[in-house]
Amino acid sequence: MAQESPRKEVRHPLEELANGMTPQARLGTTQEKNTPFPSTSVKRASPSDDYGPEQNKYPRYNGGLQVLPVSMVKTLLQKYEMERPQKSEAAMQHILDRAKSSQDMLLALENTLKANNQLASELKIEADNARWSAVEAKTAIAKAQSDHKKEMEKIKEQVEREMNKLRKETERDAKKKFKRQDKQSAEHQRRTEQSRQAKQQHRRQEDFQQKAAEQQRQHEEAQLKAAEEHRREEERLKAAKEQRQREEARVQAEKERQREEEVRVEAAEKRQRDEAARFEAEKKREREQAEKKRQRQEEARLQAEQLARQQAEAQRQRTELARFKGQQAQAARDVLIRPLDPKWEQRVAKAMATTNGTDTLAVNPEGTPLTRYAFGKILPQTGADGRSVESTMTSAGQKNVDGWINDDAIDSWMCTVVNAKLKDEAERSGDGVPKMASFNCGWYSTFKNRGVQALKRWSSRKGMGGKKLLSVERVFMPLNVGAHWVLLIVSPRARTIEFLDSNRGNADKWFGVVRKWLNMELGDYYHADEWKELGTQSQRQLNQDDCGIFTCMNALASAKGKSFADIHAVNGMADARRMMVAVFLNGGLHGDWRL
Numbered sequence: 001m002a003q004e005s006p007r008k009e010v011r012h013p014l015e016e017l018a019n020g021m022t023p024q025a026r027l028g029t030t031q032e033k034n035t036p037f038p039s040t041s042v043k044r045a046s047p048s049d050d051y052g053p054e055q056n057k058y059p060r061y062n063g064g065l066q067v068l069p070v071s072m073v074k075t076l077l078q079k080y081e082m083e084r085p086q087k088s089e090a091a092m093q094h095i096l097d098r099a100k101s102s103q104d105m106l107l108a109l110e111n112t113l114k115a116n117n118q119l120a121s122e123l124k125i126e127a128d129n130a131r132w133s134a135v136e137a138k139t140a141i142a143k144a145q146s147d148h149k150k151e152m153e154k155i156k157e158q159v160e161r162e163m164n165k166l167r168k169e170t171e172r173d174a175k176k177k178f179k180r181q182d183k184q185s186a187e188h189q190r191r192t193e194q195s196r197q198a199k200q201q202h203r204r205q206e207d208f209q210q211k212a213a214e215q216q217r218q219h220e221e222a223q224l225k226a227a228e229e230h231r232r233e234e235e236r237l238k239a240a241k242e243q244r245q246r247e248e249a250r251v252q253a254e255k256e257r258q259r260e261e262e263v264r265v266e267a268a269e270k271r272q273r274d275e276a277a278r279f280e281a282e283k284k285r286e287r288e289q290a291e292k293k294r295q296r297q298e299e300a301r302l303q304a305e306q307l308a309r310q311q312a313e314a315q316r317q318r319t320e321l322a323r324f325k326g327q328q329a330q331a332a333r334d335v336l337i338r339p340l341d342p343k344w345e346q347r348v349a350k351a352m353a354t355t356n357g358t359d360t361l362a363v364n365p366e367g368t369p370l371t372r373y374a375f376g377k378i379l380p381q382t383g384a385d386g387r388s389v390e391s392t393m394t395s396a397g398q399k400n401v402d403g404w405i406n407d408d409a410i411d412s413w414m415c416t417v418v419n420a421k422l423k424d425e426a427e428r429s430g431d432g433v434p435k436m437a438s439f440n441c442g443w444y445s446t447f448k449n450r451g452v453q454a455l456k457r458w459s460s461r462k463g464m465g466g467k468k469l470l471s472v473e474r475v476f477m478p479l480n481v482g483a484h485w486v487l488l489i490v491s492p493r494a495r496t497i498e499f500l501d502s503n504r505g506n507a508d509k510w511f512g513v514v515r516k517w518l519n520m521e522l523g524d525y526y527h528a529d530e531w532k533e534l535g536t537q538s539q540r541q542l543n544q545d546d547c548g549i550f551t552c553m554n555a556l557a558s559a560k561g562k563s564f565a566d567i568h569a570v571n572g573m574a575d576a577r578r579m580m581v582a583v584f585l586n587g588g589l590h591g592d593w594r595l
Contacts, residue, residue, distance in 0.1 A: 077184055091198075095166055102159045102205070109152050109212065116219060120145050123226055130233045140229070144222030151215040155208055162201060169197070336557055336566045337576045344582045344592070351585055352381050362584040364412035365419035370584055374408045378549075379577045405548030407441040410485065413552040413580060414438035414476050417559045420589035436559065437462045438476035447513065452520045459521055467525050469518075476555050477514070481505075485551040487538075488514055489558055495530045500564065502541040502550035507533070542569045549573045552580060 120141050128138075173194065180187045340348060351361050357373035364370060380403050421436045439458060446454045459465040464472050470492045477488040488510055489498040497514050499507035511533045519526045538554055541547055546569060553567045553576055567576075583593045 073184075091194075092170055095170060098205070099163050099166070102163065105209070105212075106156055106159065109155070109216075112216065113149060113152055116145060116148065116223070119223065123223075123230065126230060130230065130237065136229065140222060141226045144219055144226070148215055148219040151212070155212050155215075158208060159205075162204065166201060169194075336560065336562050337553065337568070337573075338579055338593075339575045340578050340582055345578075347585060348379070348578055348581050351375065351581070352379060362587065364415050364584070365588055366415050368408065368412060368415075370408060370412055374406060374412075375581055375584070377404060377406045378409050379581050403545035404483075405485070405552070407480075409580070410478050410548060410551065411440040412584065414440070414478060414555055416583060416588050417555050418476070420594075421559050423590075432463060433468045433471040434463055435473045436475075437464055437472060438555075439478075441478050441480060443477060444479040444513070447517070452516050455517055456521065466521065466523070469521055470525060474558060476558075478551055478555075479510075485548040486510070487551045487554050489555075490514055490518070496532050496534050498534045498536045498558075500536065500538040500551070500554045502538045502547050504537065504540065536564065538564055539567045539569060541573075546573045549576050549580070552576075 123141050124138055173190075176190075180190060352372075352375060354361065354372045357371060357376065359372045360369040361372055361375055362370045415438065418434075418436045418438050422434060439455075443455060443458060446458070456465065459469060464475075469475075472492045473494075475490040475492070477490065479486060479488070484501075484503065484505075486499065486501045486505065489500065490496075491498075497511055499510050501507070515528065515531065518531065519528075538550055541550055550567065550569075550573070553573075554564055556562075557564050557567060579593075583589055586593050
């Protein structure tokens with residue numbers, strides 16, 4: 001056995017355990033007796049202590065471990081086995097105390113969280129009364145509460161995991177307690193590892209506590225910040241309230257000043273009113289004097305005016321009577337079909353009393369004579385024997401049917417209407433084109449027998465050939481279709497075509513005839529799409545005899561600008577027939593029968 005060198009200052013860990021010295025005491029740290037875990041007041045060991053790197057775990061001598069006698073080792077092991085159960089129980093108790101302390105800490109944290117939640121609710125209620133900045137404080141409080149709650153939940157979960165881990169480790173160590181009795185060095189290493197783990201666990205707990213304290217501090221700072229924001233908001237609101245009160249006081253002072261000014265102005269106005277009343281009284285006296293003078297003058301003037309009014313009233317009555325008679329005459333002219341007054345009834349009866357059909361009773365504006373026979377076609381007469389007077393009259397080429405108007409009457413009426421319109425409107429326009437014209441009843445026979453070109457001479461004779469036609473307002477084109485009279489009205493200025501049939505026949509054929517004539521007459525100036533075919537309707541005839549009368553009355557209505565609906569088929573159009581005879585006897589639409 002090698003000779004041992006002196007080493008009094010170097011002690012083996014087992015010797016230290018035998019003497020009740022822990023590794024921490026050997027390094028100069030403090031540790032409670034019979035407690036394998038460091039207290040909260042013990043400074044955390046550095047990596048260079050006994051539980052640090054491997055080279056610092058045991059003291060070395062001459063480059064190796066110190067060797068103890070066998071007897072000393074046995075003594076130390078026996079002592080260790082006796083103290084071991086007590087230390088294990090103490091360690092378990094310490095762990096349970098730590099766990100209970102952690103639970104108490106969690107309970108305290110939960111109470112703190114509840115208090116914080118209650119405080120947050122109060123702050124929220126107060127913040128609701130604040131304006132826009134209170135919303136920011138509420139957001140900060142809610143965020144701080146949420147963050148604190150999350151951190152508390154994390155800490156609680158970590159503590160529970162550590163407690164479960166420690167519990168499992170303790171149970172595992174208890175099961176292995178009897179298996180390690182024969183392994184002294186291994187048992188020492190296990191205790192050492194447990195102590196290291198306990199210290200690490202303690203360090204983690206301290207970290208958790210510090211983190212929880214830091215979270216609590218941050219939460220308190222957030223609360224303080226929110227409270228400060230709330231305080232500043234209250235101060236701002238208070239300042240705003242004071243400013244508003246000052247403004248109200250200023251406004252009140254301004255109102256008071258205005259009231260004083262109003263009182264002053266009212267006093268000035270009262271003085272002015274008094275002065276005006278005095279002045280008005282003086283003026284009133286002057287006016288009364290002037291009024292008396294004026295009344296005297298007025299009496300004289302009234303006497304003179306009364307005489308003048310009497311003279312003026314007499315003149316006015318005479319003028320009013322003349323105006324009334326003129327209005328009556330105008331109203332009579334405005335009626336399209338006028339009944340005859342007694343004077344004209346007598347004159348028509350006298351003319352129709354003639355029995356010779358060849359007697360000329362009137363001449364139309366173109367110089368064509370109108371015989372008693374033509375008049376009889378317009379207004380048939382009945383003899384004493386009840387027979388038609390016209391039945392004894394004959395005319396070459398004419399059917400002797402009572403009430404059927406003939407070509408002479410139609411042509412003469414159209415000529416009369418056009419002539420009256422031209423005279424009323426200064427006859428012709430500046431370029432010599434008539435504003436209104438009419439074709440005689442034979443135009444369609446010419447068109448049918450000789451073609452549309454034959455009508456060109458008709459237009460030229462009327463002074464409306466070629467482009468001149470577009471300056472004409474209206475052209476009347478009567479025609480007889482199978483013993484039935486109809487009327488075509490062409491309005492070149494308005495580019496319209498009308499077909500008036502008292503039996504409401506189809507107009508398509510006649511629109512086509514008119515368009516052929518327009519195309520021929522206008523040539524390049526004719527644009528078919530410019531011309532519209534109106535759906536104008538004539539009033540219906542109530543018998544088989546009035547188609548010619550309707551044709552004449554439709555032309556008259558068009559010339560006067562009246563509606564065709566103003567033509568009423570009353571009593572066989574007797575009033576219209578009598579009016580036509582009266583107009584012919586009058587020599588046209590003038591005088592009593594002015595258009």
